[in-house]
Amino acid sequence: MPSIDPSVLTKFTEDALKAAGASDDEARTVANHLVQANLYGVDSHGVIRIPEYIDEVEHGRMKTKTSPKIVKEGKITAVIDAQFGFGQVAAKMAMELAMKKAKEHGIGGVTVHNCGHTGRIGAYPVMAAKENMIGIVWVKGAGPGVSPYGGKAAPLGTSPFTWAVPTGSDEPMFADYATSVSSEGKIRVMMSKGMKLPPNWLLDKDGKPTDDPAALYAGGSILTFGAHKGYALGLMVEALGGALSGGGVADDFVGANGVFAEAINIEDFVPVSEFKANIDRLIKKLRASPPQEGFTEVMVPGDPEYREERKRSKDGIYVNDNIWSDISKAAEKYHVAMPATKH
């Protein structure tokens, strides 16, 4: 289990992506994004993606040295065609543009289509929150794999939703989750460990509940979180990240992700200081709640990520041997030396 210094891992990721064809800017943006995901403990969206992205580039599904293009623009709206480039580059650009428009007029909303995998989407609304705005991002996931409430077919994606709001500290409160009960990546990890799934996660190909993660890859489907309520939230993601972005819906969707990124400038509604004081009071109340049986504390969204970041910034990032070996193989092909690890 190698443990690596984050800056060393970032430099290596950048080199590997550049060797595979990415421009300097693309490589830097994606490398910073992936390593931040690992720092935050979201390993399913970290450097584990390097071989996948390189494979997509090699097979022409993802383009390098390309730029997202604004194809329609209004005062507070814009439509971006990512031209099948890295999703992290296009999503970051969309959020920056939404923030610029919000700073000027109060709200900005920008869509992205023809877009690669946007990665750990919690990264984007936090950009707005750090500038005293509320960030909300809806990301259509290509799917298929998720069933509608009450159905056996699986035309939907895990379509996640994420938001962030500023607090009195420099750590915004943020949430980032799939509208299915679990991401596909988490189920894959549990399968690789020989684990069983909790109840109400998965259906097999006949639409029967199962605790066997392998059933997903034999025609099964993931359930929506919170039954019909998570189903409805997922359909909102279909509407905003899919139909409004121009990427399409359900399994008739083009690209890996479709995005609707929105920034809301707080000062256009209430004084920022009042807003932050209210959010801080809310957080204090939540943390002060005595825990339920089976819990040791009440957390607020973002806590798990910030805690892991503090730990990993100091101790380094652990990458498991299987993943490390896959990354080595991808890097070897491009003659990029693997970084030293501390054991």
Add this chain to the structure above:
Amino acid sequence: MPSIDPSVLTKFTEDALKAAGASDDEARTVANHLVQANLYGVDSHGVIRIPEYIDEVEHGRMKTKTSPKIVKEGKITAVIDAQFGFGQVAAKMAMELAMKKAKEHGIGGVTVHNCGHTGRIGAYPVMAAKENMIGIVWVKGAGPGVSPYGGKAAPLGTSPFTWAVPTGSDEPMFADYATSVSSEGKIRVMMSKGMKLPPNWLLDKDGKPTDDPAALYAGGSILTFGAHKGYALGLMVEALGGALSGGGVADDFVGANGVFAEAINIEDFVPVSEFKANIDRLIKKLRASPPQEGFTEVMVPGDPEYREERKRSKDGIYVNDNIWSDISKAAEKYHVAMPATKH
């Protein structure tokens, strides 16, 4: 069990509210809203509220013959002080203003504070969807009564979230639900019928799971839907409907509801015809899914309401005897004659 013609019930509701002090406009808006809730099968937000609203007026918690006031306005944003008048009047005005701004610039966002009960909030985003916009409304509910994920305290409200998108038909797809696993009203109804609750709905005052609805009124709390994911969605409602509206957060909240109403003009992103075709294709795919065990069909959000509306428009609205008796008492005080019912 009296059954009443919807237009007769509307006229009566209008008369009762006017007799209790409401202006003509207020009475008309609120009566139309309540009877539409009954038509849609959402009886917890229908004419059952007449005695409650009259009581609030009598005790000065709700003001009549008042107008929501725009206290801050930008090109695409506005802040409304509802001055403790009927929530339906203020929320409708907020949505209309957001739509006007969206029509002109692409997006409009309007908050409301000092606001009465906004009723069946699914009514508002549908207004936008009927004009080829996407409507999203976040409504902070005063609470308390809902516990944070993992906690025993109950500082949160049932804070609902609602959206609507246009389809190829004249029935937009819309969803409207509490971010708690159930609304308070539904638990009250189950208690009155001597029913037990499903698992994972309620905690008793000691934070232990219970199936006894009465435990809510003895210091218990409702759980968030979908565990930590519904919890996070509820906190977004706190941020938008609470902190951003200026009404406050958690149980330090002023008024019955706080609102953030948003309209997104589709044509500023993609052609409306393309958007509608995509949503229609999505709906068709969902309905075509074979049902899971225990289900007879796959529905899309809004189906239950539209079906009930078709039925009740023809058969009339059934109001149960207890509710009818409460309404009679409230009306009697103001010498408003009860309408005839067909049995």
